[in-house]
Amino acid sequence: MKGGLAAQQHTFIHQSQVNQAAVRASFKVAHILATHGKPFTDGDFVKQCILAVAEEVCPDKREALNGVSLSAPTMTRRVEELGDNVYEQLNEKASQFKFFALAMDESNDVQDTAQLLIFIRGVSASFEVSEELAALKSLKGTTTGEDIFVQVCKTMEDLGLAWSKLT
Incomplete structure (x- = not known):
């Protein structure tokens, strides 16, 4: 029973780590797009490029990379969250x-x-x-x-x- 429970817990932990990595990757792409002044719709183009490279270099990771959301609305939200975070940091410094x-x-x-x-x-x-x-x-x-x-x-x-x- 212990072995079965540990396997179930590992599945949930692994899935959570994959989801967290996908969100972190999405934020990193949003940061790159924002700092280079690129349109948020370029996130979809970046994803196509990433998937094309993954298909050739590491096909086993293609599905994990496909889970990274880089759509224009997601990029917009991510950049807004990054901006809010920077403003909070400024408020903290200003105090x-x-x-x-x-x-x-x-x-x-x-x-x-x-x-x-x-x-x-x-x-x-x-x-x-x-x-x-x-x-x-x-x-x-x-x-x-x-x-x-x-x-x-x-x-x-x-x-x-x-x-x-x-x-």
Whole structure:
């Protein structure tokens, strides 16, 4: 009985490991697509390439590779999750800043909508310097100093930053 139970448990553990590996692989492909600015629909193309290589090099692994989801909706979700994770990390770092500075740049996109980029550079108590894109805000209508200030205030509030630490 012990041997039968162990075999059943091994089956579940093995399947769980295969599923986790497929999800990790999907995230890695999403990260590559996002960092290279490629469309999310390229995930399907990448999968076709992977399966073609697997068919020639390691046909026994083809089925495992076929289980990796690289569809456009999946790639979109994965990139959004990666972005959310990066923003959470920024929030965590920002809460530890002893001092920080902001830099902004405003330009128009192809649809002539003003885009405000807000960058933050902060220093922690251990003198670790972090520099990140804090926010990208669309400015509808006017782009006066007041409009920009409102967006900066919202960004500071979102990140939980105190004005007293702004240098």
